[in-house]
Amino acid sequence: MAGGVERCMYCEDSAGHAIEHFWPRSRFPERAFCWENLLLTCDRCNNHHKRTQFPLSLQGEPLLVDPTAEEPGMHLELRPREGLMLAREGSAKGETTIGVLGLNRYELRKGRKIAWTGLQALVERYGRFKEQDRAEEAALCAGTLTGHPFPAVLEVLLRTAERADAEQYVDPECLAVLRSHGSDLRALLARGLSSQAAPVSPARPL
Numbered sequence: 016m017a018g019g020v021e022r023c024m025y026c027e028d029s030a031g032h033a034i035e036h037f038w039p040r041s042r043f044p045e046r047a048f049c050w051e052n053l054l055l056t057c058d059r060c061n062n063h064h065k066r067t068q069f070p071l072s073l074q075g076e077p078l079l080v081d082p083t084a085e086e087p088g089m090h091l092e093l094r095p096r097e098g099l100m101l102a103r104e105g106s107a108k109g110e111t112t113i114g115v116l117g118l119n120r121y122e123l124r125k126g127r128k129i130a131w132t133g134l135q136a137l138v139e140r141y142g143r144f145k146e147q148d149r150a151e152e153a154a155l156c157a158g159t160l161t162g163h164p165f166p167a168v169l170e171v172l173l174r175t176a177e178r179a180d181a182e183q184y185v186d187p188e189c190l191a192v193l194r195s196h197g198s199d200l201r202a203l204l205a206r207g208l209s210s211q212a213a214p215v216s217p218a219r220p221l
């Protein structure tokens with residue numbers, strides 16, 4: 016499952032309610048019940064975009080990023096201010112993944128742009144609560160941040176704050192909070208993701 020609250024592993028936006036077979040079961044029935052082949056995705060990604068598409072390289076390797084086995088950031092680069100997903104350094108796997116899954120469809124681009132602005136406002140709010148020692152409100156705010164759709168946008172925000180030219184991209188108040196509390200937020204984000212991983216752990220029976 017992607018970060019946020021039970022989001023789709025491909026688009027990070029809609030709820031992940033559909034069982035997606037990474038290697039399509041119609042073409043690879045031997046993998047139909049293989050745990051590693053089952054992903055939680057949204058209906059839009061599963062039934063309207065990927066369907067049975069599964070391009071392979073000449074060597075027979077998948078040309079789609081497998082979110083259970085690969086770091087998507089190796090092949091994909093998010094530009095949240097424009098809402099765009101791009102192939103990192105011309106990665107063929109990145110290009111194919113974006114095309115097959117429609118990762119630049121209208122609602123995803125719009126949602127990422129909204130997340131970029133909304134998350135900054137939430138970070139500012141979190142910083143104000145921390146400053147005022149209002150621990151309960153700060154914790155609630157942190158929960159909203161880590162449960163927000165498009166968790167990759169928060170990751171980009173945290174990374175951008177480390178850049179020397181971050182002022183060009185991030186609101187000054189938000190930037191100050193990210194620079195003083197960035198490690199707290201990174202820890203919360205990591206914890207949020209690991210606590211969500213538990214319900215779909217292979218150790219649990221189906």
Ligand SMILES: [Zn+2]
Nearest residue numbers: 023026057060
């Ligand atoms: Zn999706």
